[in-house]
Amino acid sequence: xxxxxxxxxxxxxxxxxxxxxxxxxxxxxxxxxxxxxxxxxxxxxxxxxxxxxxxxxxxxxxxxxxxxxxxxxxxxxxxxxxxxxxxxxxxxxxxxxxxxxxxxxxxxxxxxxxxxxxxxxxxxxxxxxxxxxxxxxxxxxxxxxxxxxxxxxxxxxxxxxxxxxxxxxxxxxxxxxxxxxxxxxxxxxxxxxxxxxxxxxxxxxxxxxxxxxxxxxxxxxxxxxxxxxxxxxxxxxxxxxxxxxxxxxxxxxxxxxxxxxxxxxxxxxxxxxxxxxxxxxxxxxxxxxxxxxxxxxxxxxxxxxxxxxxxxxxxxxxxxxxxxxxxxxxxxxxxxxxxxxxxxxxxxxxxxxxxxxxxx
Amino acid sequence: xxxxxxxxxxxxxxxxxxxxxxxxxxxxxxxxxxxxxxxxxxxxxxxxxxxxxxxxxxxxxxxxxxxxxxxxxxxxxxxxxxxxxxxxxxxxxxxxxxxxxxxxxxxxxxxxxxxxxxxxxxxxxxxxxxxxxxxxxxxxxxxxxxxxxxxxxxxxxxxxxxxxxxxxxxxxxxxxxxxxxxxxxxxxxxxxxxxxxxxxxxxxxxxxxxxxxxxxxxxxxxxxxxxxxxxxxxxxxxxxxxxxxxxxxxxxxxxxxxxxxxxxxxxxxxxxxxxxxxxxxxxxxxxxxxxxxxxxxxxxxxxxxxxxxxxxxxxxxxxxxxxxxxxxxxxxxxxxxxxxxxxxxxxxxxxxxxxxxxxx
Ligand SMILES: CC(C)[C@H](C(=O)O)[C@@H](O)C(=O)O
Ligand SMILES: CC(C)[C@H](C(=O)O)[C@@H](O)C(=O)O
Numbered sequence: 001x002x003x004x005x006x007x008x009x010x011x012x013x014x015x016x017x018x019x020x021x022x023x024x025x026x027x028x029x030x031x032x033x034x035x036x037x038x039x040x041x042x043x044x045x046x047x048x049x050x051x052x053x054x055x056x057x058x059x060x061x062x063x064x065x066x067x068x069x070x071x072x073x074x075x076x077x078x079x080x081x082x083x084x085x086x087x088x089x090x091x092x093x094x095x096x097x098x099x100x101x102x103x104x105x106x107x108x109x110x111x112x113x114x115x116x117x118x119x120x121x122x123x124x125x126x127x128x129x130x131x132x133x134x135x136x137x138x139x140x141x142x143x144x145x146x147x148x149x150x151x152x153x154x155x156x157x158x159x160x161x162x163x164x165x166x167x168x169x170x171x172x173x174x175x176x177x178x179x180x181x182x183x184x185x186x187x188x189x190x191x192x193x194x195x196x197x198x199x200x201x202x203x204x205x206x207x208x209x210x211x212x213x214x215x216x217x218x219x220x221x222x223x224x225x226x227x228x229x230x231x232x233x234x235x236x237x238x239x240x241x242x243x244x245x246x247x248x249x250x251x252x253x254x255x256x257x258x259x260x261x262x263x264x265x266x267x268x269x270x271x272x273x274x275x276x277x278x279x280x281x282x283x284x285x286x287x288x289x290x291x292x293x294x295x296x297x298x299x300x301x302x303x304x305x306x307x308x309x310x311x312x313x314x315x316x317x318x319x320x321x322x323x324x325x326x327x328x329x330x331x332x333x334x335x336x337x338x339x340x341x342x343x344x345x346x347x348x349x350x351x352x353x354x355x356x357x358x359x360x
Numbered sequence: 361x362x363x364x365x366x367x368x369x370x371x372x373x374x375x376x377x378x379x380x381x382x383x384x385x386x387x388x389x390x391x392x393x394x395x396x397x398x399x400x401x402x403x404x405x406x407x408x409x410x411x412x413x414x415x416x417x418x419x420x421x422x423x424x425x426x427x428x429x430x431x432x433x434x435x436x437x438x439x440x441x442x443x444x445x446x447x448x449x450x451x452x453x454x455x456x457x458x459x460x461x462x463x464x465x466x467x468x469x470x471x472x473x474x475x476x477x478x479x480x481x482x483x484x485x486x487x488x489x490x491x492x493x494x495x496x497x498x499x500x501x502x503x504x505x506x507x508x509x510x511x512x513x514x515x516x517x518x519x520x521x522x523x524x525x526x527x528x529x530x531x532x533x534x535x536x537x538x539x540x541x542x543x544x545x546x547x548x549x550x551x552x553x554x555x556x557x558x559x560x561x562x563x564x565x566x567x568x569x570x571x572x573x574x575x576x577x578x579x580x581x582x583x584x585x586x587x588x589x590x591x592x593x594x595x596x597x598x599x600x601x602x603x604x605x606x607x608x609x610x611x612x613x614x615x616x617x618x619x620x621x622x623x624x625x626x627x628x629x630x631x632x633x634x635x636x637x638x639x640x641x642x643x644x645x646x647x648x649x650x651x652x653x654x655x656x657x658x659x660x661x662x663x664x665x666x667x668x669x670x671x672x673x674x675x676x677x678x679x680x681x682x683x684x685x686x687x688x689x690x691x692x693x694x695x696x697x698x699x700x701x702x703x704x705x706x707x708x709x710x711x712x713x714x715x716x717x718x719x720x
Contacts, residue, residue: 088556088557088563091557093557093558097558122485123484123485123488123594123595124483124484124485125482125483125484125485128483145525145555145558145559146558148522150559150560150561151560152560152563152564158528158529158530159528159529159564160526160527160528160529160564161526161527161528161559161560161561161563161564161565162508162524162525162526162527162560162561163524163525163526163559163560163561164522164523164524164525165505165522165523165524165525166520166521166522166523167520167521167522168518168519168520168521169518169519169520170518195505195608195611196448197448197451197453198453198457198505198506199505199510199521199523200510200511200512200521200522200523201510201521201522201523203448203512203521204512204519204520204521205521226611226612227611227612227614227615228615230590230612230613230615230616230619231615231616231618231619231624232619233616234483234594234616234619234620235483235619248555249612251555251586251587252586252587252590252609252612253590254587255587255588255590255591256590256591256593256594256616258591259590259591259592259594259595260594264591
């Protein structure tokens with residue numbers, strides 16, 4: 001099979017971690033007989049440096065004509081980087097927001113998994129995490145406060161700023177379906193998170209989610225208020241299978257959930273559209289403070305590449321092979337610094353990539 | 361001094377825990393020579409049962425003419441209680457939202473403290489909490505998504521629902537000032553939380569907070585994105601002194617922070633207006649499942665009463681006395697079931713109130 005993959009190396013540690021993921025993809029291609037065809041795309045700070053904007057129309061076109069896009073992380077240090085002297089709409093993250101919208105990547109999947117091997121890094125007590133946990137956050141990614149109308153206005157010398165949180169039935173229905181579909185392949189439980197005791201958009205969310213649930217009699221649906229969910233993630237993360245929620249709540253809760261695992265450098269993510277296209281990226285940020293040092297953890301990006309093979313190319317066997325190779329290397333005690341603990345062997349970014357390739 | 365206190369016993373465990381707080385107030389009055397004058401007010405489910413609505417105009421008037429209001433918790437079990445068959449605007453929580461707005465209670469203070477004595481209940485590992493933590497969340501309470509325009513509309517057979525997140529400079533300035541004032545009495549650090557990389561309202565928030573900060577040269581101001589804050593509360597809660605944020609972010613983050621302490625039954629809260637008036641209530645919910653059993657933890661409400669003496673009546677010595685009495689009882693090993701651990705003595709709601717009175 002020939003895979004047309006757009007590659008956005010991104011900023012900070014992006015180029016280093018994407019390089020390792022490409023290494024692993026190449027190795028997987030060799031072993032299983034696939035041809036990897038990469039198109040390098042610029043986005044975020046790297047695009048600002050070359051084109052003055054975080055995303056060009058040409059890049060959008062090139063991304064669109066790829067089967068899938070693999071991405072590092074976008075953005076720099078807001079305090080020191082000149083990118084943050086620009087208008088918000090010209091900053092690195094604006095590229096990310098625009099590509100999500102242009103490519104209609106409405107379904108953001110973020111697994112939050114506690115790896116038994118890495119329990120040491122988990123901030124929660126042993127008694128809470130016993131037996132491990134494994135949840136999938138399904139976040140709506142092209143609606144809500146992120147893309148509603150907004151403005152800053154002056155009246156009688158007083159500035160007022162506003163943003164709109166808006167959803168229609170169709171937007172809610174398509175993400176809810178995705179959530180239930182994923183739940184069917186997992187432990188068949190959906191926790192839909194909203195703030196229905198306050199927001200109209202949440203009340204519509206709840207109504208539509210219930211309609212969709214009727215088509216999935218095997219799946220248990222539960223509603224949870226967002227403030228309660230923020231508590232439950234800390235108190236008892238094991239209770240969750242699929243968390244289904246809107247854009248801003250998903251932003252907050254998925255970051256909280258990934259920190260609760262203690263291994264953010266291990267967590268992949270996928271942003272999917274209605275067909276098979278997806279943008280795959282690590283959950284963590286661009287970590288400009290450690291960029292270029294060869295110490296960043298490439299595993300999240302490597303696992304994102306595995307997700308890409310699974311979701312955009314239906315190559316389950318190949319995805320499994322990558323995931324097992326990662327598990328094997330961890331089992332043997334190799335760790336990058338972010339997940340290092342006593343008695344383990346600390347290695348750098350490239351070495352981690354090499355070792356994982358060795359098991360494919 | 362004569363204290364005119366409105367009392368909303370509330371729903372679920374509300375009446376039990378408020379009774380204990382009144383007991384402690386009475387004892388404090390006896391010892392320090394103050395006259396407590398209570399006016400019982402109905403709000404939430406209890407008001408629906410009597411008046412059909414969660415808050416009457418008369419109650420608003422009575423609350424307004426009190427010096428301060430002490431409250432239990434509002435609401436019931438959304439799955440089983442008939443209150444939740446009503447329109448959202450007639451449900452128990454609507455009373456709470458309305459009283460906040462009517463009385464202009466824009467400044468919500470929620471301390472999140474790790475009690476050394478109760479470390480066992482904290483979900484975080486010892487190494488993260490070593491030395492304890494003590495933060496104050498300052499949440500804006502009368503603006504943002506909670507009170508912006510909203511609607512659910514049908515167009516071509518498709519429902520769309522929207523809510524507006526809106527803030528003006530004045531609203532931001534007054535809450536920011538409160539945040540910095542509190543920081544001056546604490547460790548002089550303010551973490552202002554927003555989503556300035558996406559929202560116009562957050563960009564205005566950041567601008568005004570910086571203007572206010574200029575008047576407090578001794579206070580260190582840092583900005584943090586809300587998704588990052590949700591992570592940092594789990595990763596390193598010790599870094600925070602005052603967290604200053606808008607209404608919805610504050611709702612989510614303050615609940616997360618209180619769960620991170622592991623002792624939500626210990627956490628007080630205050631909602632203040634421009635003058636000395638305030639509404640004081642425990643951070644936790646109405647826990648209908650354990651209502652009437654005499655096992656609820658009254659300490660959060662007792663500490664809320666102490667906050668009331670401090671903020672609305674300037675009775676610092678009396679507030680200190682209550683706080684010290686609580687500390688003493690904990691030190692002696694008395695615990696309600698929610699904070700119980702091995703080797704301690706389990707007691708009920710009333711006994712906890714009695715013991716605390718004994719030390720005043
Ligand atoms: C960079 C930012 C705009 C983005 C978001 O808020 O969606 C990021 O936090 C994420 O979660 O991918
Ligand atoms: C009951 C609800 C409307 C309320 C809120 O969201 O403000 C509660 O969660 C709180 O934090 O006091």
